[in-house]
Amino acid sequence: MRPSAVPRLETKDYMKNLIVAAAACVGVLLAGYDCAFAGQRGEKSQTVPLKIAYRTTGYPVPNVPAELRDAENAFVRQNRYSDLIAKYAKQNGVPVQLATAVVQIESNFNPKTRGSAGEIGLMQIKPATARLMGYAGRAKGLFDPETNIKFGMKYLAMAQDLGGGQTCNTILKYNAGHGATRMNPVSKRYCGKVLALLD
Structure with missing residues (x-):
């Protein structure tokens, strides 16, 4: 084997890595989906308005x-x-x-x-x-x-x-x-x- 060549994974190892990566992606997607629809499942949610304090000069400074x-x-x-x-x-x-x-x-x-x-x-x-x-x-x-x-x-x-x-x-x-x-x-x-x- 040449030193610069990338070693190839065995098909079995490759499939294992692919399954783990796919499972991780599904977990992330489900977590995001869960957050996006929390209010529709009857869970309590609250919208809080952003408070911004304005100065007489310059830019507004929040909170x-x-x-x-x-x-x-x-x-x-x-x-x-x-x-x-x-x-x-x-x-x-x-x-x-x-x-x-x-x-x-x-x-x-x-x-x-x-x-x-x-x-x-x-x-x-x-x-x-x-x-x-x-x-x-x-x-x-x-x-x-x-x-x-x-x-x-x-x-x-x-x-x-x-x-x-x-x-x-x-x-x-x-x-x-x-x-x-x-x-x-x-x-x-x-x-x-x-x-x-x-x-």
């Missing part, structure tokens, strides 16, 4: 948990308002990081946020408080991001002055009012969130 989708939206909004936050923070002598942390905690960068006590917009400023800071428009005007940040930042700057520049005192006076002197549980939690964001 993104709500927390991640919300975080991404907040990140997009933060970038949208970061220039305004920096502009008015610098104008009023407020550290930009502190101002950004306050906006994040107050509204998660959502300008349409409305609080249960009448707070409005990105910095959750009340119309009466905005008027004390010089705002002369209607309450719904505070939903405008620039207007809200402009007057909210003035209020935050005053809170910082009254709090002696100390972060938790600033947050106490921003959250509980300029006249507040004792740290309450809500303001304490708020300050903890701010400090975590500043790290």
Whole structure:
């Protein structure tokens, strides 16, 4: 026999291999057939719609948990308002990081946020408080991001002055009012969130 020649199988071995291959093919075909007609045999089946989460930019991302989708939206909004936050923070002598942390905690960068006590917009400023800071428009005007940040930042700057520049005192006076002197549980939690964001 030549070294390059392929050895021929005996007819008996050849038939055995052919039968095994045919049986394997039949098994695969039957398995596929079984799956295709499962619903017609009375077995329970369920059609589940595909959930797709859409981002504001880019391509759709399937099956993104709500927390991640919300975080991404907040990140997009933060970038949208970061220039305004920096502009008015610098104008009023407020550290930009502190101002950004306050906006994040107050509204998660959502300008349409409305609080249960009448707070409005990105910095959750009340119309009466905005008027004390010089705002002369209607309450719904505070939903405008620039207007809200402009007057909210003035209020935050005053809170910082009254709090002696100390972060938790600033947050106490921003959250509980300029006249507040004792740290309450809500303001304490708020300050903890701010400090975590500043790290």
